[in-house]
Amino acid sequence: MTDITGKLSDVVTSVPPSxxxxxxxxxxxMKGNVISLSIGEPDFVTPWNIREAGINSLREGYTHYSPNSGYLEARQSICDYINRRYxxxxxxxxxxxxxxxxSEGLDLVARALINPGDEVIVVEPCFVAYKATVMFAHGVPVVVSTKEENDYKLLPEELEAAITDKTKYMILGYPSNPTGSVMTYEELCGIRDVLxxxxxxxxxxxxxxxxxxxxxDKPASLIQFPELRDRVIMINGFSKSYAMTGWRIGYSVGPKPLIAxxxxxxxYCIMSSPSTSQFAVIEAAANGDSCIEEMRNEYNHRRRVLLKGLADAxxxxxxxxxxxxxxxxIEGLGLSSDEFCERFLLEKKVAIVPGKAFGECGEGHVRISYAASIEDIKEAVIRLNDFVQELKKGK
Ligand SMILES: Cc1ncc(COP(=O)(O)O)c(C=O)c1O
Known part of the structure; x- marks a missing residue:
């Protein structure tokens, strides 16, 4: 029998699963009353007008490949949205x-830019795909660890210190998964100056x-600096803000040669993004502002409930x-983030994610998603409080 495991590429074998x-x-x-606050997925269903646009496109027979870069109408609708917002x-x-x-944008950018051995600055703690996509493309991730005392923002001097003559690109993600940190326009100016x-x-x-x-309500972005326009690419999508994870649709905007x-x-590898989803996105980008706002208000309410629960615990x-x-x-409780999450799940039936999953500097923390119902969040913080008190008593 062929040992297929032995045939796998070294780089694929070296990257741990998420x-x-x-x-x-x-x-x-697990059986019973398990609450999952572990995955970064809105509990909302995609707003109806967006779903209807997808359904109508199917009724009208749009069941074919689209142009490789997407239907022009969908691209235009997204460009109009970016111009309106940024x-x-x-x-x-x-x-x-x-x-x-x-996700596809992150992968494409790595494959389009990296020659073997090129360094890529990855600002951690961060979304799990950043380092993996760099490694799959035979690049070398160079980690910049942001710090809690700096609100997990990237400082200009931290960026400067990580740059070498092998640096090909840097990747940063704000608002941040997993920390929730946001960088303001003024803070981004410091990063612009280094660049x-x-x-x-x-x-x-x-x-x-x-x-x-x-x-x-005004997002700040590095795309807003005209002096960086020839080398900034924004990766974005509809999964989170529009509750469209399952539609698998996103976009990248940036300089023409890199987009090409x-x-x-x-x-060669994908052909085109799902046509139905592109019709939904035409509607989302043009008429989605009010539903985004409703969901944002609800998340904000949940955020406050969760933060209060954490403080109480x-x-x-x-x-x-x-x-x-x-x-x-979770420092001072005597458990690594992995042990904490595993025991919390087994003993209290609440799933959250160890901070270490987002980079070494995430150790000592856990990520809790509040993209869940308010009832689940309230129950989860009660169980968290019990768990923490038991740990403190040394149970
Ligand atoms: C920071 C960040 N970027 C990108 C993605 C990928 O999202 P999607 O491929 O669903 O658009 C995620 C998903 O969790 C994320 O958290």
Missing amino acids: AIRRFFDLANE GVPYSAKDEILITVGG MKHPDIVVISDELYCELNYLT AMTKIHQ GLKCFTPYGAFYAFPS
């Missing part, structure tokens, strides 16, 4: 690619949670102003 899925799957296998014009013709979720000293570095800004910002290179890979937590996660500290 710890988020592990806890989600464990929770699904005040930055992109050409629907050649500065945007519609992808299979933001101006290093004109060869490409910048990938993952803004999947741009609409889930509880500080301001990404489109080439997409052409005696867990110190940096105040998150974006996305739908809290990242409390």
